[in-house]
Amino acid sequence: MDRILADPGVRIVVCCGAGGVGKTTTAAALALRAAERHGRRTVVLTIDPARRLAQSLGLTELDNTPRPVKDVNGEAGGDLHAMMLDMKRTFDEVVLQHTEPARAEEIFANPFYQAMSSTFSGTQEYMAMEKLGQLRARDEWDLIVVDTPPSRSALDFLDAPARLSRFLDGRMLRLLLAPARAGGRSMFSLVTASFGVFSRTVQKVLGAQLLTDLSGFVAALDSMFGGFRERAEQTYRILQAPETAFVLVAAPEPDAIREAAYFAGRLREERMPLAGLVLNRVHRTDLPGLDAERSLAAAAQLERSGEHRTAADALRVHAALTQQAVREERVSARFTDAFPAVPTVAVRAQPADVHDIDGLRTIGAALTTAGLAPAG
Amino acid sequence: MSGEASIGQVHPAWPARLHVVTGKGGTGKTTVAAALALALASGGRRTLLAEVEGRQGLAQLFEVPPLPYAERPIAAAAGGGEVRALAVDAEEALLEYLDLFYRLGAAGRALRKLGAIDFATTIAPGLRDVLLTGKVKESTTRTVDRRRAYHAVVLDAPPTGRIGRFLNVTAETARLAKMGPIKTQSEGVAALLRSPMTAVHVVTLLEEMPVQETVDAIGELTALGIPVGRVIVNGARPPLLAGAKPTRAELRRGLAAAGLPSDQATVATLQAEAKEYLTRRALEESLRAELTELGRPVVELPLLPGGVDRAGLATLAETLLTA
Ligand SMILES: Nc1ncnc2c1ncn2[C@@H]1O[C@H](COP(=O)(O)OP(=O)(O)OP(=O)(O)O)[C@@H](O)[C@H]1O
Ligand SMILES: Nc1ncnc2c1ncn2[C@@H]1O[C@H](COP(=O)(O)OP(=O)(O)OP(=O)(O)O)[C@@H](O)[C@H]1O
Ligand SMILES: [Mg+2]
Ligand SMILES: [Mg+2]
Numbered sequence: 057m058d059r060i061l062a063d064p065g066v067r068i069v070v071c072c073g074a075g076g077v078g079k080t081t082t083a084a085a086l087a088l089r090a091a092e093r094h095g096r097r098t099v100v101l102t103i104d105p106a107r108r109l110a111q112s113l114g115l116t117e118l119d120n121t122p123r124p125v126k127d128v129n130g131e132a133g134g135d136l137h138a139m140m141l142d143m144k145r146t147f148d149e150v151v152l153q154h155t156e157p158a159r160a161e162e163i164f165a166n167p168f169y170q171a172m173s174s175t176f177s178g179t180q181e182y183m184a185m186e187k188l189g190q191l192r193a194r195d196e197w198d199l200i201v202v203d204t205p206p207s208r209s210a211l212d213f214l215d216a217p218a219r220l221s222r223f224l225d226g227r228m229l230r231l232l233l234a235p236a237r238a239g240g241r242s243m244f245s246l247v248t249a250s251f252g253v254f255s256r257t258v259q260k261v262l263g264a265q266l267l268t269d270l271s272g273f274v275a276a277l278d279s280m281f282g283g284f285r286e287r288a289e290q291t292y293r294i295l296q297a298p299e300t301a302f303v304l305v306a307a308p309e310p311d312a313i314r315e316a317a318y319f320a321g322r323l324r325e326e327r328m329p330l331a332g333l334v335l336n337r338v339h340r341t342d343l344p345g346l347d348a349e350r351s352l353a354a355a356a357q358l359e360r361s362g363e364h365r366t367a368a369d370a371l372r373v374h375a376a377l378t379q380q381a382v383r384e385e386r387v388s389a390r391f392t393d394a395f396p397a398v399p400t401v402a403v404r405a406q407p408a409d410v411h412d413i414d415g416l417r418t419i420g421a422a423l424t425t426a427g428l429a430p431a432g
Numbered sequence: 433m434s435g436e437a438s439i440g441q442v443h444p445a446w447p448a449r450l451h452v453v454t455g456k457g458g459t460g461k462t463t464v465a466a467a468l469a470l471a472l473a474s475g476g477r478r479t480l481l482a483e484v485e486g487r488q489g490l491a492q493l494f495e496v497p498p499l500p501y502a503e504r505p506i507a508a509a510a511g512g513g514e515v516r517a518l519a520v521d522a523e524e525a526l527l528e529y530l531d532l533f534y535r536l537g538a539a540g541r542a543l544r545k546l547g548a549i550d551f552a553t554t555i556a557p558g559l560r561d562v563l564l565t566g567k568v569k570e571s572t573t574r575t576v577d578r579r580r581a582y583h584a585v586v587l588d589a590p591p592t593g594r595i596g597r598f599l600n601v602t603a604e605t606a607r608l609a610k611m612g613p614i615k616t617q618s619e620g621v622a623a624l625l626r627s628p629m630t631a632v633h634v635v636t637l638l639e640e641m642p643v644q645e646t647v648d649a650i651g652e653l654t655a656l657g658i659p660v661g662r663v664i665v666n667g668a669r670p671p672l673l674a675g676a677k678p679t680r681a682e683l684r685r686g687l688a689a690a691g692l693p694s695d696q697a698t699v700a701t702l703q704a705e706a707k708e709y710l711t712r713r714a715l716e717e718s719l720r721a722e723l724t725e726l727g728r729p730v731v732e733l734p735l736l737p738g739g740v741d742r743a744g745l746a747t748l749a750e751t752l753l754t755a
Contacts, residue, residue, distance in 0.1 A: 075457045076641070106641055171558065206457070206593075311458075343701040346692065354690035367686020369672040370702050373709045376669075379737070407711040409640045 057401060058424040060301050060331050061090040061199070068192065068294065069201045069331070072210045073305035074315040078336035078403075080105045081410050081419060082305050083203040084113065087136055088128065088413065089420035095132035096198040101187060103141045103180070103205045108411035113138040120145045120187075127413050137197070146183040147173040150287075168273040180205040181216030182288065189291040210304070210319040214295075214326070218288065301331035304398075306391065308338050308384035313391050320395050333398050334423060335388055337405040339380045348382070351375040401425075443472055443584070445753065448631035448661060450572045450624065451586045454595040454649060455635030456642040460666035462489040463740050464635045464733065465588035466507075466515075467748035473513030474753065477583040480571055481506065482518045484564040485590060490517050493740070501525075503571070510746065516582075518571070525563040529617075562601050562618045569621045572629070592634065592649040599625050599632070600656050631661030636723070638665060638716040643723060650726055663723050668732040671713065678706050731755040 060066050071083040080102055087100035099122050105115065113125050115138055122137035152160050163169050173179060184205055191200050204213040294300060302323055306316035316333060323330045351371040358368040392400055403422040410419055446468070453465040462483070469481035480503060483490050488498045494506050499517055501524040506517035574581040590598045602622040605615060624630060632653055636642040646663060653660050680699050687694035687702075723730055733751055736744040 107644070341701075341705065343698060343705075346698070350692070354687075354692050357690050358686055361689065364682070364686035364689055366673065366676050366678045366682050367690075369676075370678045370683055370686070370706045371690075372672050374702055374705050377705055377709075407708050408715050 057086070057303075057332060058089075058093070061086060061096070061424075062094045064198065065299060066301050067199060067299040068188070069199065069301050069303055070204065070213075070295070071202065071303050071305055072204045072213055072319060074210055074307075074312045075206045077305045077307045077312050078334070079206075079305050080109065080203045081416070082303065082334055082336065082403075082423065083201050084109065084138070085410075085416045085419035085423060086303070087138075087199070087201040088125075088416045089424065090199050090201070091134035091136040092129045092132060092417075093420075095134040097135055097196075098199045098201060099137040099139065099191060099197045100201040100203070101139055101141060101184070101191065102203045103184060105140060105203075106409070106411060108409075110140060112412045112416075115140045118142045118145075120149075122191075125413075134198075141180075141184055141187055143180050143183045144173050146187055147179065150183075150186060163273070166273045167269055172273075179216075181207070181213050184213070185291045186287060189287060189294065192294060210315055211322055214322065218292075296326065296328050298329065301329055303331050303334060305334045305336055308335055308388045310387055313387050317391050317394055320391075320398060330398055333391060333395075333400045335400060335402040338384055338388075338402045339377055339405055340402075341374065341377050341381055343374065344378070344381075346374065346378075348375040348378040351378070443753075445755075446472060446584070446631075446661075447628070448659070449580075449584055449629045450568065450631070451584060451661065452589045452595075452599070452630065452632040453587060453635060453664075454589045454592055454632060455664075455666075456593075456637075456645045457591045459635045459637050459642050460733075461591070461635050462493055462588050463745070463748070464633075464664055464666060465586050466490065466493055467733070467745050468633075468752055469515045469584075469586040470507060470509045470513075470745060471749035471752040472584045472586070473509035473515050474749065475509075475511040475513060477509070477513045478516070478581075479509075479513070480516050480518060480582045480585045481588070482520055482568055482571070482585060483588040484520045484568070485588075486519070486521060488519060489588060490519065493745075507742075510749070520564050520567045522560040522563045525567045529563065529566070558597075558601070558605050559614065561598050562605050562614060562621065565599070565601050565621045565625070566617050569624050572624065589632075592645040595632070595649055596652040596656060599653070599658055601625070626657050626659070628659060631659055633661040633664055635664045635666050637667050638719045640715075640719065643719045646723065647726065650728065660728055663726060663728050663730045665720070665723065665730060665732045667735040669735050673706060673710060673713075677710060678703060 060069065069083075069086060071079045071086070073079050083100055083102060084105070087098045090096045091098045100113075102110070102113070102115070105113070110116070114123050118140050120139065120142040122139040125136040125138050128134075128136045148160075148164065151163055155163070181204070184202065188200065188202050191197070204210070207213070304316050304319055306312040320330055320333070352375045355368040355371040355375070358364040358371070388400075392398075401423055403419060406415065406418070410416060451465075451468055451472075453461050453468065455461045455464075465483075466481060469479045473479040481490060483499075490506065491497060491499050494517070496506065499506075499519040501519060501521050503516045503518045505514055507515045509515055568585065568587055571582060572585045589595060600622075601618045605618040634646045634649055636646040650660050650663075680703055683699045683702050684694045687698065692698075720730075731752060732755070733748050736747065738744065740748075
């Protein structure tokens with residue numbers, strides 16, 4: 057991993073993975089390491105970081121601008137900025153950029169815009185891409201490390217922007233804009249006819265105001281469709297370029313590993329460069345010779361003797377750890393067997409959560425060592 | 433069905449009729465919802481277990497083919513009860529609803545082909561939520577021969593991050609639909625969700641983020657006037673090494689007594705593992721205290737070493753009833 061962080065040709069590192077596996081932590085740890093060890097001017101774009109981690113990074117407000125992170129060792133000549141994605145504000149910025157102020161005000165006031173800019177599934181992914189595109193265009197940093205939104209599936213990050221732009225210039229919207237327009241006897245008119253029924257029904261069910269608002273929203277956005285799509289495509293191309301490295305994060309659990317395998321397959325199809333897999337929060341024992349069965353039997357024997365209770369419990373602790381390690385290795389092998397060429401690094405589960413700069417340094421060191429760094 | 437267990441009675445420990453199960457992603461919402469549905473069905477009762485996110489989590493859990501939009505028996509509960517399952521789908525719910533009012537028939541099917549319904553519920557997520565919760569309300573309050581169709585309904589709900597918005601249906605629809613039957617429907621749902629018929633249970637693990645989200649969600653639900661039920665701690669492990677930090681001498685003697693190698697490396701490693709375990713446990717204790725402070729009843733469910741299978745679900749169901 058150090059090789060990637062040090063490589064001046066690498067300008068973007070994207071951390072992806074299923075929900076809750078440690079994407080944000082990994083992104084922050086990699087960015088810190090790039091700044092401190094490799095002297096790179098680095099910015100990390102975080103999305104919904106845990107509150108205490110955000111505080112350690114100096115992110116007290118959601119203001120969409122990179123802020124310098126304190127307590128970063130700058131001896132190597134690098135520095136670290138951090139920012140937190142403000143989805144709604146990013147969306148507003150995009151609108152402002154593509155339309156004149158009066159129109160923008162209209163859009164902002166529309167209840168559909170308000171609903172969509174804060175809740176539409178995929179908006180967060182799209183806005184993360186958008187922000188990444190903006191940061192890259194500014195060209196102020198040697199390295200941009202991007203976290204990805206919490207979603208069930210890592211693939212959402214790749215698919216959501218396309219889905220959103222397809223949606224925004226899709227045929228449904230056009231039909232809705234002009235439900236009464238088409239005539240003729242084609243299949244299309246049949247469709248349009250039932251659509252007329254639909255929009256009348258929607259009108260009855262939801263009230264006429266809703267349709268008016270929706271049409272207003274669509275008409276207002278109409279002028280920006282081209283812009284939306286173009287930008288999404290541009291950013292997508294950056295992701296395919298050799299200057300980008302994807303780091304896939306997974307926890308050694310069945311769902312996360314399955315997700316990681318899908319994602320790795322998809323990256324291969326899209327010709328996007330997968331730099332490696334981070335197996336995060338793994339458990340290992342330094343005493344693999346003493347297996348769970350023997351420890352449990354010994355614990356039971358000590359228990360019966362009525363003495364050595366503490367030792368018996370210590371053996372049980374060891375047995376549980378060993379069982380977990382064995383289970384995790386079996387699960388992880390599903391990925392490593394399927395993608396033997398993908399470099400893998402394991403990061404141990406820390407006894408407590410990671411939310412300060414020192415904790416990030418520990419993770420950063422673990423991410424860049426072959427084999428396992430000690431926990432804690 | 434015996435008189436005592438006749439539908440219409442509510443379990444004394446779980447008095448609500450609609451149990452909404454939320455929690456941070458991956459904490460065990462689906463597992464706990466299933467266990468609760470089994471628990472409440474025991475002794476000859478009938479419950480409905482519903483999911484709303486289109487993920488077929490219930491089918492996976494019970495290892496059956498994907499569930500249709502229909503209430504189907506999925507498991508038998510202890511003592512002759514029955515759990516039925518339903519995957520609520522917004523599109524189907526909308527069509528069902530429109531049919532009720534407008535007799536759409538073939539036009540409805542054409543609309544679906546076109547993706548119109550998906551479109552309508554995508555552009556207005558609040559609309560989708562009203563349809564989903566509307567269906568849940570319908571099954572909760574449905575009567576057959578003047579008796580409730582279900583003794584209880586358990587909903588495998590969206591995660592904590594979305595639960596407030598999901599359940600706060602009136603506010604969400606009011607933003608978009610200012611009149612019409614959808615608005616009326618959402619008001620009915622809102623009334624049910626704010627009544628003692630409903631309880632929202634929050635599942636958590638003894639980890640920082642899930643606990644934080646539990647605290648936040650309970651604050652949000654309370655502010656919305658939606659009744660919070662229990663906090664359910666999932667994956668709890670039996671405490672070991674109660675307070676005691678093992679010394680090397682203690683470990684060496686114990687290992688020797690058990691006939692295991694007691695060399696320095698072994699002893700040191702065991703001690704380090706014990707120390708890490710105790711750090712972890714101290715953290716869990718403080719999280720547990722934080723949960724207790726919320727003032728809601730807390731139930732703990734054990735970590736099942738063999739994973740969640742039918743026997744495991746039965747164990748969890750029993751724990752829920754006795755807790
Ligand atoms: N190696 C580790 N050891 C212990 N705790 C960890 C480790 N990695 C991450 N964590 C903790 O796990 C939690 C989730 O991590 P993080 O927020 O980075 O995940 P995420 O993938 O970004 O989640 P989301 O999908 O919700 O955005 C955090 O509380 C973090 O401190
Ligand atoms: N008490 C338990 N003991 C052991 N494993 C458990 C327990 N509860 C849940 N699990 C396992 O944890 C994983 C997550 O559980 P589950 O799917 O119920 O969570 P969820 O909150 O519904 O997740 P999602 O947010 O993805 O819907 C599953 O693999 C499940 O088998
Ligand atoms: Mg995150
Ligand atoms: Mg689930």
